[in-house]
Amino acid sequence: MLVSWRWLSQFVDTRGVDPLQFAGKFTTTVAEIDDVVQWGFGLRDVLVADVLAVTPHPNADKLRLATVDLGGRTVQVVCGAPDLRVGLRVPFVPPGVTLPSGITVRDGEVRGVASPGMLASEKDLGLSDENAGLLALDGCDAPAGTPLHEAIELEDVLYDVDNKAITHRPDLWGLYGVAREVAAMLDKPLKLFDLSLTLGAQLPLAIRVDAPDACPRYVCARVANVVVQPAPVNARLLLRRLGTRPISNLVDATNLVMLETGNPLHAFDARFLRGNAITVRRAQPHETLTTLDGQLRHLQAHDCVICDAEGPVALAGIMGGANSEIRPDTTEVVLEAANFDAPTIRRTAMRLGLRSESSARFEKSLDPVLADVAARRFLKLCQTWNPQAKIVSHLADIGPFTPEAKPLSVIRTTASYLRERLGVTAAELSDAWLDACLTRLEFQVARAGDALAVTIPSFRATKDVKIAEDLIEELGRHYGYDNIRSEAPQVAARPPHTPPLKLLERQVRNTLVHAGLTEQVLYGFDNEDARARLGLHEPAELTRVAVRNPIASAHTHMRRNLLPNLLAVAEAGLVQGDDGQPARKGLNIGVFEIGRVFVPERSDDRGLPPVLGNGTEADVAAYTAGMEGEMLRGVLDARLGTQPLPLQPVRLGLVFAERLGGGAEGAKLVFPAPEVTHRLLQQAIATLQHLLKWLGKVPLALETAGPAASAGAPDAQPSWRSQLGFDLVTADGETVGYVAALHPRVRIALDQPAQAVFLELDLAGLERAPAFKRVNR
Amino acid sequence: MSELPDWQIEIDQGAGRWQADVEGAETLEALRSLEVRALGKAGEIPALMKRIPQIPPLDRKAFGQAVNTLQARVAAAIELRRQVLVDGLIAAELTDATFDPTVGALPLKLGHPHPLSTVQADIEAIFSSMGFHVLDYPEIESEFDNFEALNIPGWHPAREMQDTFWLDSGHLLRTHTSAGQVRAMHEFPAPFRAIFPGKVFRYEATDASHEHTFHQVEGLMIDRKVSVGHLLDSMRTLLSAILQRQVEIRLRPGYFPFVEPGFELDIRCQVCAGEGCSACKRRGWLELLPCGLVHPNVLRAGGLDPTQWQGWAFGLGLSRLVMMRYGVPDVRLLMGGDLRFLSQF
Numbered sequence A: 001m002l003v004s005w006r007w008l009s010q011f012v013d014t015r016g017v018d019p020l021q022f023a024g025k026f027t028t029t030v031a032e033i034d035d036v037v038q039w040g041f042g043l044r045d046v047l048v049a050d051v052l053a054v055t056p057h058p059n060a061d062k063l064r065l066a067t068v069d070l071g072g073r074t075v076q077v078v079c080g081a082p083d084l085r086v087g088l089r090v091p092f093v094p095p096g097v098t099l100p101s102g103i104t105v106r107d108g109e110v111r112g113v114a115s116p117g118m119l120a121s122e123k124d125l126g127l128s129d130e131n132a133g134l135l136a137l138d139g140c141d142a143p144a145g146t147p148l149h150e151a152i153e154l155e156d157v158l159y160d161v162d163n164k165a166i167t168h169r170p171d172l173w174g175l176y177g178v179a180r181e182v183a184a185m186l187d188k189p190l191k192l193f194d195l196s197l198t199l200g201a202q203l204p205l206a207i208r209v210d211a212p213d214a215c216p217r218y219v220c221a222r223v224a225n226v227v228v229q230p231a232p233v234n235a236r237l238l239l240r241r242l243g244t245r246p247i248s249n250l251v252d253a254t255n256l257v258m259l260e261t262g263n264p265l266h267a268f269d270a271r272f273l274r275g276n277a278i279t280v281r282r283a284q285p286h287e288t289l290t291t292l293d294g295q296l297r298h299l300q301a302h303d304c305v306i307c308d309a310e311g312p313v314a315l316a317g318i319m320g321g322a323n324s325e326i327r328p329d330t331t332e333v334v335l336e337a338a339n340f341d342a343p344t345i346r347r348t349a350m351r352l353g354l355r356s357e358s359s360a361r362f363e364k365s366l367d368p369v370l371a372d373v374a375a376r377r378f379l380k381l382c383q384t385w386n387p388q389a390k391i392v393s394h395l396a397d398i399g400p401f402t403p404e405a406k407p408l409s410v411i412r413t414t415a416s417y418l419r420e421r422l423g424v425t426a427a428e429l430s431d432a433w434l435d436a437c438l439t440r441l442e443f444q445v446a447r448a449g450d451a452l453a454v455t456i457p458s459f460r461a462t463k464d465v466k467i468a469e470d471l472i473e474e475l476g477r478h479y480g481y482d483n484i485r486s487e488a489p490q491v492a493a494r495p496p497h498t499p500p501l502k503l504l505e506r507q508v509r510n511t512l513v514h515a516g517l518t519e520q521v522l523y524g525f526d527n528e529d530a531r532a533r534l535g536l537h538e539p540a541e542l543t544r545v546a547v548r549n550p551i552a553s554a555h556t557h558m559r560r561n562l563l564p565n566l567l568a569v570a571e572a573g574l575v576q577g578d579d580g581q582p583a584r585k586g587l588n589i590g591v592f593e594i595g596r597v598f599v600p601e602r603s604d605d606r607g608l609p610p611v612l613g614n615g616t617e618a619d620v621a622a623y624t625a626g627m628e629g630e631m632l633r634g635v636l637d638a639r640l641g642t643q644p645l646p647l648q649p650v651r652l653g654l655v656f657a658e659r660l661g662g663g664a665e666g667a668k669l670v671f672p673a674p675e676v677t678h679r680l681l682q683q684a685i686a687t688l689q690h691l692l693k694w695l696g697k698v699p700l701a702l703e704t705a706g707p708a709a710s711a712g713a714p715d716a717q718p719s720w721r722s723q724l725g726f727d728l729v730t731a732d733g734e735t736v737g738y739v740a741a742l743h744p745r746v747r748i749a750l751d752q753p754a755q756a757v758f759l760e761l762d763l764a765g766l767e768r769a770p771a772f773k774r775v776n777r
Numbered sequence B: 001m002s003e004l005p006d007w008q009i010e011i012d013q014g015a016g017r018w019q020a021d022v023e024g025a026e027t028l029e030a031l032r033s034l035e036v037r038a039l040g041k042a043g044e045i046p047a048l049m050k051r052i053p054q055i056p057p058l059d060r061k062a063f064g065q066a067v068n069t070l071q072a073r074v075a076a077a078i079e080l081r082r083q084v085l086v087d088g089l090i091a092a093e094l095t096d097a098t099f100d101p102t103v104g105a106l107p108l109k110l111g112h113p114h115p116l117s118t119v120q121a122d123i124e125a126i127f128s129s130m131g132f133h134v135l136d137y138p139e140i141e142s143e144f145d146n147f148e149a150l151n152i153p154g155w156h157p158a159r160e161m162q163d164t165f166w167l168d169s170g171h172l173l174r175t176h177t178s179a180g181q182v183r184a185m186h187e188f189p190a191p192f193r194a195i196f197p198g199k200v201f202r203y204e205a206t207d208a209s210h211e212h213t214f215h216q217v218e219g220l221m222i223d224r225k226v227s228v229g230h231l232l233d234s235m236r237t238l239l240s241a242i243l244q245r246q247v248e249i250r251l252r253p254g255y256f257p258f259v260e261p262g263f264e265l266d267i268r269c270q271v272c273a274g275e276g277c278s279a280c281k282r283r284g285w286l287e288l289l290p291c292g293l294v295h296p297n298v299l300r301a302g303g304l305d306p307t308q309w310q311g312w313a314f315g316l317g318l319s320r321l322v323m324m325r326y327g328v329p330d331v332r333l334l335m336g337g338d339l340r341f342l343s344q345f
Ligand SMILES: [Zn+2]
Pocket: B269, B270, B271, B272, B273, B274, B275, B276, B277, B278, B279, B280, B281, B282, B283, B284, B285
C-alpha cells in the first residue's frame, strides 16, 4: 500500500522530519517499506498557463497553435494535445528546461512555426503514465504564471508499505491509521477529522439489514444536486500516485475517503435504485449480478448482496453492480458506508477471483466505527467539490452495531510483566513512558500502582490487539527493539535428546557418502509421468496417499516407495555423466536417499495431543481450561474429527546403475551379461554389509522369501523388482527391505541401455536390529 | 722354494673368481643369490671343508685356515658391493624424474553428501552443543498441529496465505516446521529447547526462488522466563555460529499468529556492510527469519500454563541458507537430483 507523506503531513506536523531518513525507523516500528519513491520533483521551472486562443497549425492537421497567458505575458506554442481548448488551465514548460524524464524543451520551430515552450501532460512531467491529454489544472486558482509547485501539490515522498506486513492491522489500510503511528513516533498530536454536517430531511429510502452477521453496520445517505465532472487536480494527482485511476468527482471521492479512512464506500445512482429500498441480505439460489467490470456473477447462498426492491445492485464489500453505477448525467447519489464481516467477504472474493481494493480492506476486519466517519468524510468532500450539492436525507445507520452495544475491551496486566517480557528495567522503560506510549496510540491507560487496565481503541480491537502480549509488541516497537539489551537465557545444563532413528540416519548418510555414493533429497510426491513411462507401479491393491489439489499433473500422489524417484534421477545421470565420468559405456552411478514415504494405512498418530486422543473427560477439561472462543472450538472439533495420520516411515533407498552402451535408438534392447548384473548386485550387497558393520549391527540375512515384514518395510513386489534379489532379514527375524536387480521390463523402458540394482530399507526396522547374535554357552 | 700344494692353488684361484663374481653383481637380488651360492649353508665355500679327509694330515690345519680366510674375504667383498649398490639405488630414487602426475588414479571414490544435509548437520551440531533436542516430526500433518494449535483458527487468512496442499484423507502437507511446536511441548517436560528440521510444502508455482517443497528448521525454547532480550541474545549467538561470523541483527514487527510479539529478523548485509547494495535491495539489511515469543494460546495447546511457562520460537529457511552459503542461484537445483550439480558438494 502506498502512503503519501504530503497527505500524511496534513494530519501530523512533520516539519523537520526527512521522510527518506524516517523510512528506516518506520520499517522497524510499524511495517516494512518495500520502496521509497520521490514524486513530482524537478518541476520548479514549470508555470501555470491559461489557454487564451487556439488556432490551426498551418502545416499540420494534428497540431494546433495555443496562445497562453503566463501572467503578464503571452506566448504562442505548438501543441498536439486533442483536449486543447480555450479556457483550459495547463502546465507550461519554458524553453531550456530539462524535465525529470531527461527531455529538454527547445526554443525552436515545430513544422515551421516557432514554439518557445511546451504544454505538458502528466507523463511529460513524470507524474504518471497518463498521456492522452494535457494535465488540466482544475480547481487550481493561483494566477497564471505562478510556478506549478506553488500552485498545486507536488514534491511528495511515497512509502510503498509491504501489504503482507499489515495484514493484521486493519487500521493501517487507511492513511489516517498510518498518520496515527507517525504521530506517536514523533510524539505529535494527530489532527482530528471535522465530522460536522448539515443534514437534510427524512431519507426517502427504506433500509433493512437482513444479514446482520454479514453486515454489522450500514450507514447510508442521499445527496442531490451533484454534477459529475473531473475532481480537482490535486485530488486526481493524489489518486494517481497512490495507484488509483481518477474517474469522476463522485467516484474519486469514494476512493479518496477509502484511502484516507480505510473504509471502502460505494455510491449508487439514485435513479437506478428501484423501489427506493435497500436490503442487505445473503444471496438467493441462482441469483446473478453483473458487476461494474461487466462480468456476470453467479451468486451463492453465503454471498452478501445489497439489493433494491427488485434484486441485487452490489456485491457487498467487493464491487458495485453495473445497473446502478454513477454515470456522466448522474445528479443524485445514494452513498453506502458499511461494515461487512471479513470471512464472508473473503470467501466470496476468493470464489469469484475478484479481489478489489474494497474486499482487500474488508477482509482485514475493519472497525465498524469507521463506517460513520467515512460517510461523513465523503459527504463533506462532496459538498466541498460540489458547493450546490445537498444532503437530502438523514445519515441512516442500520445494523446490529452501535458504539454503545459494543463496549471496548480492557486488558488487565501489570507494567512489570510487560517490562519483564521485553527484557527491560523500570529505569530503562519508565511507567511514565509506558503510559504515554500507549496513550499516544489511543489506548486508555488506568493505572493502580503496577496494575494496569488498558482499554483497546475500537480500531485495534477487531482482531489485532486482545491480550497483554499484544501490548508488549506496542511498547517494544515504539521503544525500539534495538534499545533492548541482549541477555543470555539462564538454562539448566542438560544433555539434549536426539531420537535413535535420527542418529542412525546420520551414520547411514556418512557411511554411504564415504562408500562413494551421492546423496539425493527428492520430492515427497511421486512423478506420474516417469512412473507411466517406465511402468513403475505397486501392486494394484496398494493405494497411495492422494493430493486433493495437486500443483502439477505429475504430482497427484505421495510416494509410498523411494525407488521410483531415485531411479529417474539415476536414469538422468546415465545421460548426463556423473562426477567427471563421461556418459558412456561402463559409467557406474550410485545414488541414495534417506526420506519419508507415505502409506495410507493408519498409524497410531492422530496429530493431536495425547490428552485429546485418549484422555478422560476430566483430562480434556483440564487441558482446555484456559482456552476460549475459536481456539476452544477448534480444539474440540479436532478431537472429534481428526483421523489417524498415514504411516510415514523413514526409508533408505539406494540405486547402482551402469550404462551398457551408447545411446543410439534401439540400442536399449542391449541385454546385460549375467556377470554385469551379478557384479552390480554384489556391489549393492557389499555396500549394505559394509554399512551394517559401521552401524554395529549383525549383517542382514539374504533370503529368497523372508519372514513377516516390518511396518515400514517397502512394498514386497512392486513392478520394478526382478526375481533376482533377496529379502533382507534382521537377526531378529524381521524383513526390513530387499535388494534386487531392476525388472527387465522396466530396464528396457529406460532411455539408455543400462542395468540397475537397488535396495530399499525401513530404517526404523534397521534401528531395531540387534547388534550381536546370541552365543550358546 | 717349495711348490704350493694343489689345494692352495685352487683356493687362491677361487678367491679371484669370487671377487670377480661379486663385482659383476648388478642388482641386490643378484648379489643376494651370489651370497647364498658362496656362503650359504649349502654354499660352495663351506662345502670345501668336506675335502679335509683328502688333504694330507700335515696340511689340514693350513687348509682349514685358508678356507676360513676365503670365506671372510668373500663375505667382506659382498658387503662392500652391497653398500655400493644401495648407494646407487638411493641416489637413483632421490633423483627420480620419471613421475607423471597426470597418469593413473587410485581406485578410491568418495561420494557426495547433499548440501541440504551438510548445512542441516552443521546446524544440528551447533544446537545440539547448546542443549537443544534435535527432533523429527511427520510431513503429513493434522490441521490441528499445523493450524489450530498454532492459534490459526479456521477463518484465518493465514490458512489461505499458506497455500496448503490438502490430501484426500483430510490431512495436509505441513506448511511449516512450526507444526512440530505443540508435538514437542507434549513430548518433553518443560523446560526444554529443541529444533526440528525438515521438509515443508506450499501450494505455489515454482520459479528460481520458489519451490513447492523446501526445507526449514524450527527452533523452540520453553522456560519459566523468556523475554525479547533473551530472544535477541539467542538469535545473535546462534546465527553467528551458523553463518560462521559475527552477525548484527535487528528485529522489526512481523505478524505470525503463533508468536506475540512477532518479528521479522534481519541481518546486516555483509556485501555492503549496511550501506545498501543490490544484494539487499538497497536496504542494508537482509530479511532472514521470522521469530517471536510463543503465543499463550500455543502454550495452552501444548498443555503448558502460560502463567507458568514462556517461550521463543523461530523458523529458519534451510533451503535459503544453503543457497546463501554456496551461492546457489536457483532453488530448484536443490531437489532436482542433477548429479552434475550434486557431485560438486
Ligand atoms: Zn547490501
